[in-house]
Amino acid sequence: MSSVDLAAAESAARAFLEALGVPPTRPGTRDTPGRMARAYAELFSVEPFDVTTFPNEEGYDELVLAASIPMRSVCEHHLLPFRGIAHVGYLPGDRIVGLSKLARIVEHYAARPQVQERLTKQVADWLMANLAPKGVGVVIKAEHSCMSLRGVRSLGAETVTSTLLGTLRTDWRSRQEFMALCGHAG
Numbered sequence: 001m002s003s004v005d006l007a008a009a010e011s012a013a014r015a016f017l018e019a020l021g022v023p024p025t026r027p028g029t030r031d032t033p034g035r036m037a038r039a040y041a042e043l044f045s046v047e048p049f050d051v052t053t054f055p056n057e058e059g060y061d062e063l064v065l066a067a068s069i070p071m072r073s074v075c076e077h078h079l080l081p082f083r084g085i086a087h088v089g090y091l092p093g094d095r096i097v098g099l100s101k102l103a104r105i106v107e108h109y110a111a112r113p114q115v116q117e118r119l120t121k122q123v124a125d126w127l128m129a130n131l132a133p134k135g136v137g138v139v140i141k142a143e144h145s146c147m148s149l150r151g152v153r154s155l156g157a158e159t160v161t162s163t164l165l166g167t168l169r170t171d172w173r174s175r176q177e178f179m180a181l182c183g184h185a186g
């Protein structure tokens, strides 16, 4: 992410509101351009993250699933939020990962203009590359406000995306088990 120029973002937001016929001139809206700039900067601020892994000393060889991780991102087409939940699971190899890190990986890739498909794949690819598990599965369910509050106004419509890698993709039993666990989680 390139560096953030809040002052430039604020004056652009002011010009944007003026062009839309809603100039920020009332006491309640005078600070709105600055708030808009800070709000988007916050949505796009990527926390650095260290991923702690541990040796899989017990040889645990079943699925690990962090289910229903709350996620929010911003669609790259309209710059409107989409939000929902992510299920992130893996079948361990020689190492296991600190559980909170599964949510941090989602947060990391969500903090930028995104499409849900890319976000899903980036989380799965990161785990595959950095944890070297036997398999990875990521499911994201989200409601896109660009689709629910404007445009087609499909309020409540959810988009579900999934990426399965390794044995979760190739082994029918593991795949079924992963999807069933995700289904129980909602």
Ligand SMILES: Nc1nc2c(ncn2[C@@H]2O[C@H](COP(=O)(O)OP(=O)(O)OP(=O)(O)O)[C@@H](O)[C@H]2O)c(=O)[nH]1
Residues within 6 Å of the ligand: 075, 076, 077, 114, 115, 116, 117, 144, 146, 147, 151, 152
């Ligand atoms: N595949 C995909 N599409 C998305 C995502 N977020 C938003 N979109 C879609 O991006 C598309 C952009 O289409 P355009 O026709 O260029 O934009 P638009 O005229 O505002 O389209 P409408 O939303 O149909 O009014 C829309 O169909 C959105 O629903 C996403 O995460 N993945």
Ligand SMILES: [Zn+2]
Residues within 6 Å of the ligand: 075, 076, 077, 078, 079, 080, 144, 146, 147
């Ligand atoms: Zn959109």
